[in-house]
Amino acid sequence: MITRDTHAFLDFAHATAPDFGPATARAAFLVAPDGFALAEQSAADNRYMADAAAFDASRASAQHRELQRALSQVLPTVCFAGDPLTPDALFPNNVFATAAGRYVVGRMRHPVRQREATRADIRNFFGGVLDYAEIDLSTQPHPCELTGALVIDRARGLGFAGLSERCDEAGARLMHEALGLRATLLFDLAPGEYHTNVVLAVLAGRAALICPNGFADPAAVAAIEALYAPHALLLSPDEHAAFAGNAISLSGDAVWMSAHAGRALRASSRAALAAAGFELRTVELDAIEAGGGSLRCCVGEIY
Structure with a gap:
């Protein structure tokens, strides 16, 4: 099923068992922010990006290395x-994704x-090292990031596809x-x-962080909130702006977001995450956030 009908989707989703696959990835991959700088094309439709003067490549590189070190404590x-020719490449989850046996x-x-x-190196890693089958959507005309x-x-x-x-x-x-x-x-x-993924995060299949202001249709917010109740957290505009939804x-047992996002969380949001069984873990990523994305954007998942 792929639909805009929130009622039909919710009826289907409520009847779906959590037996599709592992709720979280078995490994993660990153791409280093070498040559980190303002990408003018990306800035045209990413209001979160800072001005060129705010980009600090050395600080971004150090923070990215610390992110890898932190995540490595949880999974490979x-x-x-x-x-340097691809200044946005530190956000690889937009370009490569995996499912069981395929990328x-x-x-x-x-x-x-x-x-x-x-x-070629990333393709060869998935296709050659992991022996995953390739599905290449990159040459067809429809954007699908x-x-x-x-x-x-x-x-x-279940998928939640925000159109833009x-x-x-x-x-x-x-x-899909x-x-x-x-x-x-x-x-x-x-x-x-x-x-x-800036306005919605599904956490280990049992909770959701939702930024209502990021949706054009309140019915979609209501459907997602109903699906993950009682562990659906509606984030405030300040939490949204701080990238708390990019988690x-x-x-x-844990949810990861940037330290800036963590500091922006209200006490009620922290309590709700704890009630859902999640420890909050954060990494300082302010230099990387100048590029218009945050922690989740940096993480490619390997299933």
Whole structure:
């Protein structure tokens, strides 16, 4: 099922067992922020990006290394070299995604990011080292920026695809099919939002962080909130702006977000995460956040 009908999706999702696959990844991959700088093309539709003067490549590199060190305490975390010709490559989850036995290459909207999809080393890692089958969406015309545009409940095989200039309906359908999902809910992001994973996080299949202001349709917010109740957290505008929605669970007992996002969390949000069984873990990423993304954007998942 792939639909905009929130009632039909919710009926289907409520009846879906958490037996689609592991709720969290078995490993993670990163791409180093080598040559980290303002990408003018990406800035055209990413309001979170800072001005060029705010980019500090050395600080971003140090913070990224600390991110790898922190995540490696939880699961194997590999890091590929960056490339100054692809300044956004430190957000690889938009370009490469995995499911059991396969990897998907996304179609990026901007040419500066389309270069990332041609990397032979990352393709060879998935195809040669892991022996995953390739599904290459990068050469077809519809934007589909993978787990930037598509938030996935891996336990139940459910997708949440926010449509914007970075993902259209045809692109969402291609991702739904490539990842073999059971059902995907389509909805429009609010004007000015570029990726779903900035306004929504599904945590280990049992909780959700939702930024209502990031959705154009309140019905989509209500459906997701109902699906993950009582562990659906509606984040405030301040929490949203601090990237608290750009979070990820890499194990069943913790949620990761940037230190800036963690500091912005209200006491009620912290308590709700604890009630859902999640310890909050953070990493300082302010230099990286100048690039318009935060912790979840940096993490590619290997299933």
